[in-house]
Amino acid sequence: MALAAIGGPVLLAGISVLVARSWLPQLPDPVATHWGPRGVDGFTAAGPATWQAGAFSAGFGLLLGVLLWVASIKVPYLRRGAGGLACGMAGFIAFIGVGSLWMQRGLTDARLAPDIGWVIGVGLLVGIGCGALGAWLAPGQVPGAAETHAAVPAGAPRLPLAPGEAAVCVGWAASRTLVLIVGGSTVAAVVLLLAVGAGVVPVLFLTVTLVALLVTMGAFRVVVGADGLSVRSVAGWPRFRVPLSEVAQAGVIEVRALAEYGGWGLRAGRAGRFGVIMRSGEALEVARGDGSAFVVTVDGAGEAAALLNTLAERARASVG
Amino acid sequence: MPIYAQIAASIRRAVAEGTLAEGDRLAPARDLAEGLGVNLHTVLRGYQQLRDEGIVELRRGRGAVVTDRGARTAGTYAALAAYIDHARKAGLSTDEALALVREGMES
Numbered sequence: 318m319a320l321a322a323i324g325g326p327v328l329l330a331g332i333s334v335l336v337a338r339s340w341l342p343q344l345p346d347p348v349a350t351h352w353g354p355r356g357v358d359g360f361t362a363a364g365p366a367t368w369q370a371g372a373f374s375a376g377f378g379l380l381l382g383v384l385l386w387v388a389s390i391k392v393p394y395l396r397r398g399a400g401g402l403a404c405g406m407a408g409f410i411a412f413i414g415v416g417s418l419w420m421q422r423g424l425t426d427a428r429l430a431p432d433i434g435w436v437i438g439v440g441l442l443v444g445i446g447c448g449a450l451g452a453w454l455a456p457g458q459v460p461g462a463a464e465t466h467a468a469v470p471a472g473a474p475r476l477p478l479a480p481g482e483a484a485v486c487v488g489w490a491a492s493r494t495l496v497l498i499v500g501g502s503t504v505a506a507v508v509l510l511l512a513v514g515a516g517v518v519p520v521l522f523l524t525v526t527l528v529a530l531l532v533t534m535g536a537f538r539v540v541v542g543a544d545g546l547s548v549r550s551v552a553g554w555p556r557f558r559v560p561l562s563e564v565a566q567a568g569v570i571e572v573r574a575l576a577e578y579g580g581w582g583l584r585a586g587r588a589g590r591f592g593v594i595m596r597s598g599e600a601l602e603v604a605r606g607d608g609s610a611f612v613v614t615v616d617g618a619g620e621a622a623a624l625l626n627t628l629a630e631r632a633r634a635s636v637g
Numbered sequence: 638m639p640i641y642a643q644i645a646a647s648i649r650r651a652v653a654e655g656t657l658a659e660g661d662r663l664a665p666a667r668d669l670a671e672g673l674g675v676n677l678h679t680v681l682r683g684y685q686q687l688r689d690e691g692i693v694e695l696r697r698g699r700g701a702v703v704t705d706r707g708a709r710t711a712g713t714y715a716a717l718a719a720y721i722d723h724a725r726k727a728g729l730s731t732d733e734a735l736a737l738v739r740e741g742m743e744s
Contacts, residue, residue, distance in 0.1 A: 483673045483674070485669055485672030485673050487664040487665070487669065538665075538668060540668045540671050542671060542672020542674065543673060543674030544671065544672075544674065547671065
């Protein structure tokens with residue numbers, strides 16, 4: 318955990334400083350460190366410039382990493398996200414720092430520094446790569462940590478199922494509004510970029526990013542059945558499961574997306590809650606054995622909760 | 638009863654009871670298979686049986702949709718349950734009750 322969320326940003330920042338330092342003899346002094354709409358508009362002495370981006374990258378990455386790491390103690394779903402976001406952000410910033418110095422090597426005057434657009438573009442990709450690596454390195458949830466053997470509380474809703482009878486509950490966690498907003502802004506942004514004469518690369522980059530966002534975060538399939546709860550995006554990833562062995566109790570709650578979760582998507586809330594929050598209103602809440610809870614906004618949450626309680630109880634009875 | 642037939646029966650019953658109306662979409666077979674812990678082809682076979690009976694239509698991209706013919710059977714199940722109840726109270730045997738049904742349907 319600490320390795321990815323704290324070691325990752327420090328390592329990335331360290332590498333960027335070492336690399337930048339090695340170029341010091343070839344850099345102009347001062348070097349360009351800020352680009353505005355009309356090109357270079359900010360300069361820094363070459364010496365400090367070689368470590369400033371690294372320091373910023375480490376600081377920002379560490380801040381994110383530590384914040385999420387602390388949050389993940391209550392919300393185990395954030396464990397991978399902590400490593401991923403910390404490394405991704407640190408990698409992005411560190412690359413921009415190193416990249417902007419790399420293209421100034423051999424220049425005598427920093428005012429001649431070329432445009433920084435491609436550095437930011439490649440930096441985004443590097444950031445995504447570092448983020449994926451950090452998320453992969455960070456340990457996920459400890460298998461079995463959320464399991465429970467306690468009986469499902471008597472007051473929890475149940476579904477009358479005959480012994481041996483199978484049942485399944487399916488639904489959508491999706492928001493048409495959210496899809497329309499993201500889809501609409503994609504189209505608007507592409508039109509705008511084309512109108513101002515932007516190149517093909519940024520337009521393509523933006524389109525691919527937003528379309529990827531839509532298919533991975535736009536709509537989720539919710540299935541309650543023999544394996545417990547499964548929430549899967551239409552793209553197949555991301556996917557969340559709460560197996561029956563982890564279901565302490567399922568119920569229906571009213572969710573206020575903005576007030577309680579700060580927005581929509583994959584969100585962490587108070588009291589160890591994490592979930593797929595696509596709208597305000599009725600949601601299925603599954604309390605797990607470790608005190609955390611998974612929440613998903615879905616119509617017909619009452620039936621889904623009753624079925625989940627019934628199946629969890631049955632599974633526990635059969636295990637003994 | 639094989640699993641695919643059980644799946645078909647429970648959907649047939651939901652249509653007859655009016656829980657599923659004309660134009661309603663059945664759950665994607667993949668989700669149903671996952672939730673029931675059975676093979677996808679088992680669910681698809683159940684859906685195909687319902688299609689052969691004319692209760693649902695299978696459309697590419699839209700999945701299985703309840704047909705108007707299927708929806709017209711809504712209420713039949715409830716009426717049947719009431720008839721069985723009456724028949725039992727009247728002390729009719731299964732064969733006698735069935736004979737009455739056959740007589741009524743064929744007259």
